[in-house]
Amino acid sequence: xxxxxxxxxxxxxxxxxxxxxxxxxxxxxxxxxxxxxxxxxxxxxxxxxxxxxxxxxxxxxxxxxxxxxxxxxxxxxxxxxxxxxxxxxxxxxxxxxxxxxxxxxxxxxxxxxxxxxxxxxxxxxxxxxxxxxxxxxxxxxxxxxxxxxxxxxxxxxxxxxxxxxxxxxxxxxxxxxxxxxxxxxxxxxxxxxxxxxxxxxxxxxxxxxxxxxxxxxxxxxxxxxxxxxxxxxxxxxxxxxxxxxxxxxxxxxxxxxxxxxxxxxxxxxxxxxxxxxxxxxxxxxxxxxxxxxxxxxxxxxxxxxxxxxx
Ligand SMILES: Nc1ncnc2c1ncn2[C@@H]1O[C@H](COP(=O)(O)OP(=O)(O)OP(=O)(O)O)[C@@H](O)[C@H]1O
Ligand SMILES: [Mg+2]
Numbered sequence: 405x406x407x408x409x410x411x412x413x414x415x416x417x418x419x420x421x422x423x424x425x426x427x428x429x430x431x432x433x434x435x436x437x438x439x440x441x442x443x444x445x446x447x448x449x450x451x452x453x454x455x456x457x458x459x460x461x462x463x464x465x466x467x468x469x470x471x472x473x474x475x476x477x478x479x480x481x482x483x484x485x486x487x488x489x490x491x492x493x494x495x496x497x498x499x500x501x502x503x504x505x506x507x508x509x510x511x512x513x514x515x516x517x518x519x520x521x522x523x524x525x526x527x528x529x530x531x532x533x534x535x536x537x538x539x540x541x542x543x544x545x546x547x548x549x550x551x552x553x554x555x556x557x558x559x560x561x562x563x564x565x566x567x568x569x570x571x572x573x574x575x576x577x578x579x580x581x582x583x584x585x586x587x588x589x590x591x592x593x594x595x596x597x598x599x600x601x602x603x604x605x606x607x608x609x610x611x612x613x614x615x616x617x618x619x620x621x622x623x624x625x626x627x628x629x630x631x632x633x634x635x636x637x638x639x640x641x642x643x644x645x646x647x648x649x650x651x652x653x654x655x656x657x658x659x660x661x662x663x664x665x666x667x668x669x670x671x672x673x674x675x676x677x678x679x680x681x682x683x684x685x686x687x688x689x690x691x692x693x694x695x696x697x698x699x700x701x702x703x704x705x706x707x708x709x710x711x712x713x714x
Contacts, residue, residue, distance in 0.1 A: 414537040414567075416603055417544040419448075421710045422569035424554035424562060426592075427585025430577045431612040431644075434651065435702070436553035437462035441660040442703040444505035448548040451497060454510030455485065455517075455536070455565050456555045463501050464658020465509055471501035481511030489517050489535045494542040510553065518560040533600045537568040556585065559592060566596040566604060571710040574609040574633065578625045586632045607713040608638035610702065613646045638709055642702040650692035653685075661696040668692060 423436040433456060440452035441463070452463075459481060464470045466480055473479055474496040477487065485508050488495045497506035524532045544550065552569055555561045566572065574589060576582045586609070597604045609629045611622060626639050654664040668690070672682030 412531065412534075413600060413602055414534050414541060416537065416568055416570040416601065417540070417547065417550050418570065418714065419548055419710075420544075420550040420552070420569045421571045421573055421607065421706070422552040422554055422565045423573055423575065424552075424565060424589050425574045425576055425582070425586050426556055426562070426588025427576070427582045428556040430582050430585070431575045432456075432556070433458075433460045433462060433553050434655070435573075435575055435612065435706075436551050438660055438699050439703050439706060440505055440507070440549075440551045441502060441662075442700065443549045443551070443707070444502050445662075448504065449546060450505050450549045450551065451543075451547045452501075452505065452507045452551050452553070453485070453495070453497075453536075453540070453565075453568075454482075454508060454553040455514060455561050456510035456553050457482070457512060457515040457558075458555075459509050459511040460655060461509070461658055462655055462660070463505075463507060465498060465501055465507060468658045470658070471498040471507065473498050480509050482509065482513035482515075482517075483511070484508050485510070485536075486513040486517055486520075488539040490520055492535075493539065495539045497543075506547075510555075514555065514561065515558075517564070518558060521560050521564070530599060533563050533567045533596065536564045537601075540568055557588070559588070562589065562592045563596050563600075566592055567600045569601075570603055571605050571607040571713045573607045573706050573710065574629075575612040576609060576625070576629065578611060578614055578621060583625070583628045583632060586629065590633050605713040606633070606637060607706070607710040608640050609633055610640035610706075611643050612702075614643050616643050616645045616698075638713070640702070640705050640709060642698065642705045644698040644702050645694065647691045647695045650689050650695045653689065654692070656685075661692060661699045664688065665692045665696040
């Protein structure tokens with residue numbers, strides 16, 4: 405989307421952070437939802453914008469009807485985001501999905517935003533990359549923090565997010581294709597910073613969903629991250645372990661890890677399942693406790709790094 409001439413910049417909101425990398429399935433949406441949820445729970449007015457074609461519904465907006473929807477056409481499935489960009493109007497989020505937390509959910513309609521941008525690009529040039537920043541600007545003063553979830557493998561959507569945020573935080577897994585996936589975000593970071601959003605800063609990168617005791621491997625991954633993103637890239641300490649069962653269950657229930665952990669004391673047990681009084685789905689696994697704790701450590705560290713970078 406961006407090439408030669410520069411666009412007139414729009415200063416992104418203070419406290420705005422994009423979670424992004426060029427590889428799918430590394431934990432972007434999980435981390436973005438938890439950053440937003442933890443920020444709101446700490447009393448900050450927070451907006452989560454999911455520029456993703458897939459709606460993982462980590463917050464239970466669609467499945468459990470959380471939040472107050474704007475009047476008029478639907479805002480779910482990426483429709484709200486699409487309409488704001490298409491009609492060039494301010495974003496209208498779903499309000500109070502949790503106390504202090506408003507959300508613009510992603511979904512299939514987000515994929516069509518790329519088409520609008522491509523068409524407008526011919527007439528309007530590189531300024532189209534600021535389309536989201538323009539729709540965000542009128543409501544940004546309502547929030548202390550804005551978190552963006554981003555789509556992998558789509559340069560136009562990734563650039564749209566990077567043009568709207570002040571900091572970027574990059575999750576990765578340890579495998580080679582996740583490491584290589586960071587090259588895409590690195591390229592988009594540089595092009596957006598030089599041509600549309602000079603305020604954009606790299607807050608850092610982190611390894612997500614990994615065996616916490618594999619320290620030698622972690623050292624090798626840190627080297628790989630710096631090779632791809634640059635030697636000076638800050639790398640976070642916290643590593644959230646790979647804990648598939650609680651992560652999967654929490655998402656299915658539309659609960660953040662800490663919210664799911666709160667259900668543990670009253671959870672059914674495997675004895676209840678054997679006795680036919682409950683199903684597997686009713687059992688909250690004990691591993692939600694370390695997962696929730698690690699995620700809280702990670703989100704605190706991310707906010708810390710973002711604060712320093714901005
Ligand atoms: N700590 C964890 N351990 C194991 N699995 C996890 C963990 N956290 C999240 N997951 C699961 O990993 C999968 C990918 O996570 P997520 O959707 O957050 O990644 P993503 O980068 O947003 O993916 P996409 O690129 O498809 O948008 C999901 O099924 C999620 O429930
Ligand atoms: Mg995602």
